[in-house]
């Protein structure tokens with residue numbers, strides 16, 4: 334059974350990696366993903382130009398069927414993650430995630446990466462829901478087109494975007510129309526479902542401190558939305574734009590479902606947070622078992638082959 338996939342000429346020897354933000358804040362965490370058997374790649378915590386503390390107070394909580402977070406983009410700054418990825422980029426194809434708070438910050442960071450020795454893939458995060466006062470960029474279609482226009486006026490290395498979930502067929506059409514106009518290597522869908530609210534039944538309070546308890550949802554609970562976004566974008570995007578499926582992966586069947594909906598790579602967030610990097614080997618083994626049951630030897634035999642009903 335081969336679990337290979339490729340994006341922008343990079344060959345991945347298996348389809349799994351971490352979701353940006355999970356297990357990827359420090360070199361120590363990143364090393365654990367890099368060395369984890371079953372992880373084909375890694376992505377760094379979304380970087381801003383300078384180091385950030387992020388939001389104050391309790392900012393992550395487990396809930397039934399998933400997690401809620403309002404981290405607020407805590408990160409060690411672009412140079413830290415650029416150093417890490419340049420150091421390790423010959424070991425596996427790597428993703429560097431960036432999330433500027435302004436268009437100017439995104440463009441400045443991309444100029445730095447363009448001029449650096451990093452030759453891996455950049456994931457431009459247009460979907461952070463947790464910076465107070467900042468909207469999720471990719472819900473603003475005009476701004477998204479404007480940013481991509483400026484990015485591709487100078488950036489020539491492989492680049493993809495991390496998208497928020499969309500919930501309206503018209504919005505799938507609109508974002509795909511924009512993305513198809515650009516030489517994107519991939520899209521990663523979905524980011525957390527923004528601004529959910531969880532109540533602690535013991536205390537009648539919210540469970541995280543920032544923003545009055547509103548935070549991004551991840552885990553099992555988001556799987557149907559994640560699969561819908563993977564499927565809808567696969568149906569609409571040019572085939573050259575690959576898809577990283579993220580959201581709701583807890584077992585091999587979830588990985589299989591993301592691929593069936595069209596994903597080329599599959600990333601794991603909430604479950605990785607709770608289980609640790611050993612999850613990658615488990616997920617790969619479970620995926621291989623499902624493929625064996627179905628007589629598949631390669632992902633190409635079922636990628637994107639979700640059937641509709643007559």
Ligand SMILES: O=C(O)c1[nH]c(=O)[nH]c(=O)c1Cl
Pocket residue numbers: 354379402403404405406407432458460461462463464524525549
């Ligand atoms: O609060 C965060 O740091 C965060 N949290 C998320 O769930 N998605 C993101 O893209 C980011 Cl940047």
